[in-house]
Amino acid sequence: MTTKLFGEPIARREDARLIVGKGRYLDDIGHGALGVAFVRSPHANARILDIDVSAAVEVAGVHAIYSYEDLDGAMAQPLPVLIPHPSLTAPRTGYPLANGSVSHVGEPIVMVVADDRYLAEDAAERIVVDYEFRTPVVGVEAAERADSAVHEDIPDNVAARLVQEFGDVDAALLQAPHTVSFTQTIERSASMPLEGKGVHARWDAVDESLRVYTSTQTSTSVRAAIATKLDLSLDRVEVIAPDVGGGFGVKIVHPWPEELLIPWAAIRLGREVKWAEDRREHFVSSAHERGQLQRITAGYDDEGRLLALDAHILHDHGAYTPYGIVVPIITSTQLLGPYRLANYRCQVDSVYTNTVIVTPYRGAGRPQGCFAMERTMDRVADDLGLDRAAVREINLIRADEFPWDNHLIFQDGRPLIYDSGDYPSMLDKLRDLVGWEGFEARRSAAAADGRWLGIGMALYVEGTGVGPYEGGHVQVLPSGKVLVSTGLTSQGQGHETAFAQIVAEELGVPIEDIEVHTGDTRRFAYAVGTFASRAAVMSGNAVALAARAVREKALRIAAEVLEVDAADLDIVDGVVGVRGDPGAVLPLSSVAVLSNPLRYAFDEASRAATQFARFASDDQPPVADDDEPGLEGRDYYSPVRSTFASGAHAVIVEVDPGTCAVTIEKYAVVHDCGRLINPRIVEGQIHGGVAQGVGGALYEVMAYDETGQLQNASFMDFLMPYVSEVPQRIDIGHQETPSPLNPLGIKGAGEAGVIPGSAAIAAALEDALGIRITSMPLGPSQIYDLIRAAQDGTAEMTLNSARRSQEEST
Template identity: 35%
Template sequence: MPKDHGIGAAPKRREDVRFLTGAGNYTDDINVRGQAYVYFLRSDVAHGRINGIDTGAAAAMPGVVRIFTGADFEGVGGMPCGWQVTDRHGEVMQEPAHPILAQGKVRHVGDPIAAIVADTLEQARDAAEAIEVDMEELPAVIDMKAALADGSTKVHDDLTSNLCYDWGFVEENRDAVDQAIKDAAHVTTLELVNNRLVANPMEPRVAVGDYNRGTDDSTLYTTSQNPHVIRLLMGAFVLGIPEHKLRVVAPDVGGGFGTKIFHYAEEAFCTFAAKACNRPVKWTASRTEAFMSDAHGRDHVTKIELALDADNNFTAVRTETHANMGAYLSTFAPSVPTWLHGTLMAGNYRTPLIYVNVKAVFTNTVPVDAYRGAGRPEATFQLERVIDKAARELGVDPIALRRQNFIQPDQFPYATPVAVEYDTGDYDATMNKLEEIADLSGFAARRAASEAKGKWRGLGVNCYIEACGIAPSNLVGQLGARAGLYESATVRVNATGGLVVMTGSHSHGQGHETTFPQVIAEMIGIDESMVEIVHGDTANTPMGMGTYGSRSIAVGGSAMVRAAEKIINKTKKIAAHLLEASEADIELKDGNFTVAGTDKSVDWGSVCLAAYVPHNYPLEDIEPGLEETAFYDPANFTYPAGAYSCEVEVDPETGKVTIERFAAADDFGNVINPMIVEGQVHGGLAQGIGQALLENCAYDETGQLLSASYMDYAMPRADDLPFYSVDHSCQTPCTHNPLGVKGCGEAGAIGSPPAVVNAVIDALHSGGKTGVLHIDMPLSPDRVWAAMQ
């Protein structure tokens, strides 16, 4: 019988009450008395030299408070990059300056040239039209391979080239991989594109800067996934504000998907301008503005080779990737195609030799950074597409080929050749579950039914593994991270027994306000309604790293457990004193402390009251009060894994692809709330299917963004998506965190794109189009139709 509370139960999300009744407090809902509004004048060319800016007429227009240009930020720090990559030659990456407002040159369409602060947004926008910019348009470089050619236009004049870094991993494997490919019985080669994406969260980015002249305190309200990191980066490296004089608040942020991890120029500008104008300053992105100012995702071009022996065992993988950085280095951009991608190239398989080469390239496009999955979708797509192509070339069943090469349960912990160690997993179990829930045995009959309607039906299968809860800090520090990747929590117990948990994790759709209380309630044996979760405000939460990489429950939840354990240990001491017993004999269950083997007990509330009303209290042993803080730094990543299947119908007349069935069998370790886990998987599947079939951020050769609105950028709608069969009953708990959890937020977006593409290729083969071995995403009707011809 399903549990009705605690870990494993599925209570409804408590935060949804305010979201669904219009009572949420989103960033754009925040208005500070007397605030002004900012409008950014952005470049309409991808590459240009600024010869002059005349703001005179604009500054005299009604309502204009002040106009800022790059000259106002001379001596102010630029936007920092949070990860430094060292290339395969031992050289650190090229790291260009990234000013808050353009200085001397613009480097992508949307690069901010000037910022107009006015009484109203309309007045600021009107004034922007009166600014005269003397711009000399320069040749733009958009294609990554062209950007690396000799004599190519340089995005940054002070760099030696457009190459950010040339990374090799694992470099000592390189010669052995080359030899294994030469010696292989069969080598499958595939060239593919991982298409550029725009995250498009529900709420566009917002920044509200406020300054208190009396206390010299600055406050930034922002749509961020990690307010403490924004405070650190902006305070220490950009504006020079001591952290104790800077507060960052991220309230109900309407979705993030990675694009709200990073520190953006608009945040720094609003904070700076609020002090300069002695007045609150607010900016809200329009949707079109978001398309050219939010960090984009993916944008890799890859050649992958898979070597197999005569028995179809994988012997080596070699990849060469060009990864687009865009015009500047966003906060975590260098880590995505390297340490978040190369370390996952083993997948679920026993491949003894792997070599990954990544060339990161500057182009005159919007910066690229982490997007849901961040590196792991790119790795999975390469690997699972080339395995499917190999199966087709060899004439073997694609599921059987994968099973043959799976890491087996008795091989865990398993050290891969790309420097990570999987602690647990059972990939045959998830494949078995997939075959069951997807009814793969009935596929042949469904294909025949589709053919009777004149449609081609295809089946695609995918296996994935990902690394979540990126850690530990001493390891990522060696890899170039410029921040620790721990998490923190403070648990404060009130005198009447209720708890407030202040977490450094941030919730922007993950359901922390529901799942975190389930964990605490289970530990103590109290009702979840007695637990309140506080997050998103640097003024009242401990220093934390925020939420991304499916780290919330594995890292943030573990910190919370450690803090709660300290509370429980202290309350046991108090209970032992009240019950005149040995602390070792005290047991806590269902909200009551009992003396083992007796009927003597005292309830949770009485012990909490005794902590604050210490009339009968062992003061000589412990101090009054109940509040504890813990910082948790994981010993390893967690490794969720799974198997997905997709069935599509292709219309041979138009090339239109319709997804008919989709099944997902995931291993997330222990599950806190199965309803929320299922919702997270559904959301990830929608984004992965969107990438596979619809979404594409496109530039022309001059650097103009061709997909800067929903008229041109196709987001998935309800009728583009099927009903999903989702299962997470195959659980191999993580061995190195106290909850045994692995993370679930990105899995759907990782596993779905190759499953969809594999299914479409299979459908084309069923229709006799045997020469089609690959189509680059998105598989729009025109691309599929063209391939069929």
């Protein structure tokens, strides 16, 4: 028996290195490189009339100043629309450097290359750009009114109109015993990784090859983009993601203008060039997400069964659509959650605004979809005077109904079919974990003491592990070291640990012998990337398949040497042995030596292996026709469609009636991502996700003013929660319903924690205040406004709050 590693909560192997400062992030690379600064648009919507660089060229140490006119070939073309879609009828992208106009504050116009970043900024400050102002469009309602346009040739500001539909919504709403209609909004936020983007490029003029380091979630695709845009042969370009200080979605977008411009300048100047984004740049020139306005109508019966749901969503897409309409697609499909629904229509109008582009941020449209569905459930319960958990329960898909076909097409272009799950059991666990049943008594006791408590819950289903594929390579070296490589990148997910656990278990080797490499196109050239909660499912299964190939080959070679049947062999702790015969053993390192017929005896291992060497028969080549030298395996995992994880969060909040400050008293999570590779890593993912969910629910806004200026573009005013704002304790219950779709039975876990945050916390605040919550996030100042509005009679109270006061008065 091999020591069990799959499923064990072992400590992350990468942490020690990263914590003691031995990580190698982008800005740790290339200290001698030239520095870059950009002149970025200070205006949200303007035509560029003139660019005067005369004062800047005089700054000592400046090497080059580039604007659009300097770009050539494909570089002068618009940036690609990565993921076209039939509903994306008016796609727009910017240029690497602005071509005559700018559509958001922060858009790059001029690139300055100097001895260092300090001098580059000195020069950038001296560049004068003349603008002709146009009226900026800020906010989805302004975009919908279309009094002015973001792009002159798209007068209605609509990039895409996506309709997802099944059943007959109009008829079902007409026949429904009850209906409710409401409008709600959810604010913008952003991925906001601690390390911003960054690119370093080095051109080898003799070799005619380019090496690029970039802080990305997809090195293979950046490589392809650079080769295409810079007209280089793919084999002359290598792209490496070094240690990456967080991504959360923003670094899956590619190519960023800087990912093209830095290598382009490095080739032109024949010098190493580096740009490391600063925080101010990140706020105004990377990407945001979340912002939606949702108009919802639901029909339901007396028991709270949802009969029809009609959602019209305005999605703020920012100035451009380089990443297509992935976020609207996900919102409109994942809105359905764990519930059965016969009649559904969701129209998402994806509108342009003169703001930073909108691309996936952890959750990627799911928090908004969850907000729509879960707040609908709360409305239904409130209207009927039913328990909110009971209304959810009656609508849940039952455990024996999988696979469950939702009759829609998911983000991967495949049918939205839930593969497995047990939602009723999940809800039961959640109720126990948070103390749902006894809460009303607690709440009213606290209220009698002048303390305002509230409870809320939200459930979700998350499509994870989207294709098309990932690959894995496993190689046993003659030293016994096991190299594992996969092409997707790592930004803190714990891949060095999780992939090693999988290979250790599959191959039967000690985890200490395993070294995992990711995100390096020199090691693995075919990959998709790390996003959509897909790394564990995709590369996890790929490295498992590769390890199985290695195991099979190792057993075949050992069987020949030990003259036994391969079926009688096992690998334990890196040694091949015959079951029931403790004497007959062969270390995997020796098998690795034997796997290569060229066997110069460089070392002891090779010399030892030669004692097993047998001459192949005289009429067979040393490497058989169907074989190759070396003990290695490569395989790909390509799923037929996504696998669907699920979860349920519940939260208890307390609102201070005096200061309106919100405290999270309890946060409970039940989570199902199929078989767990490493529960500790999954819990870490949940903790981080909950932290971001709390941020989105209580703290984070992108405060654009009416001119399109971001008012809070710094960590002083954009309020990500500190550790002091995240619940001290998060109670987690795991449920494991294996996925039938992949060999390991696993589902993704990366985004889960963030999805239900705003929905659950909105519900809890609504419960605590008795005031209808239609907009998130809420800070104490907004809660104070709500309370005053309630006192003035201008706020909408929940029906439940009226029921409670009636009960108290009787």
